[in-house]
Amino acid sequence: MADRDATAPRRRRGRPRGGRTEAREQILAAAATEFGDRGYDGATIRTIAERAGVDSALVHHYFGTKADLFAAAIDIPINPASAIPEVIGTDLDTAGERLVRFVLELWDRPAFRDRGVAMLRSVIGNRRTASLMVGFVSRELIRHIGERIAPGDEGRTRASLVASQVVGLMVTRYVLELEPIASTPVDDLVAAMGPNLQRYLTGPLTPAASA
């Protein structure tokens, strides 16, 4: 996108005074406030842009989608709403082990783990943070990724079962550091947990279907 300082002189709707860094910071601060006030579903790129005093286009240009902006606002380096579909790829029938490996290789990195643990502590310990994160997860992970797993309610149910196992892995291994799961090698956990995630993704979930 071309520089628009000359063509967008109005302060309220154009690029704010100051450099690129300052504009990004203003947008991130506005996003934090808007997400906090309106929740994930209530806040939009438009209301965030208005609060920051910039064009919506500039927000999209700097941050991408609302999910990307949310990830940036809560300071996580990876947006799961785009990363997880990449991990699943086109082969849902083998995605269970890949999903476990993806979570473990990301969270085993100390810099990520420290931020992830702080985020989980905050989400689980604080109702307001929980509500915001649950809004994000419901919309972007359960609903959108659920559609890739199976149509309608079934896809959302399967996605939330996957979430229950992944959240339990994060809490026991990284937050509580419960042994022996906290120090089990990645390959062993992938072998142990992958087939269980695979069953949630594509296996029979009712007694009738498995009979």
Place this chain on the structure above:
Amino acid sequence: MADRDATAPRRRRGRPRGGRTEAREQILAAAATEFGDRGYDGATIRTIAERAGVDSALVHHYFGTKADLFAAAIDIPINPASAIPEVIGTDLDTAGERLVRFVLELWDRPAFRDRGVAMLRSVIGNRRTASLMVGFVSRELIRHIGERIAPGDEGRTRASLVASQVVGLMVTRYVLELEPIASTPVDDLVAAMGPNLQRYLTGPLTPAASA
């Protein structure tokens, strides 16, 4: 156990002045302090009795095992260290669904859920509480119940995998109230999650073993 007021007159080693309720309260207060100061493994019935100024026998008489006293001190109405072995019973090969149903039927009761959610928020949000609870879970659930699942490391690994799924269920359904898992009927969740717990208990966990 006979009343020993007449035979144990010394205040430091006998029953404290005051009634049964007062003695129980003194023991619970001493237990909370000792567990907090020394951790689950470090605190003993003996050190708790000494702090309360009563006989160890009186602590056993009122509260049973150390695990029972811990459950009473953190105000949970059921001691999982004795309840879970009962649920597993003698038939480990069918325990997966029974374990899920046990957790769901307990936590779906509003009075239990409210206390359970408060406890989980505290354990996950607070390092000191976390360390104490992890000490209890490691000793009583991972080590002792692990021995009932399989010998040695394998039993502990299987028990911690079960813990990862059960903790994830508690956090997503009850703390975060993530839909649709938060409102899925108990029978459906038992059918969906039971076989996954069963695999952790008795199934093949390595690629070689499952080949």
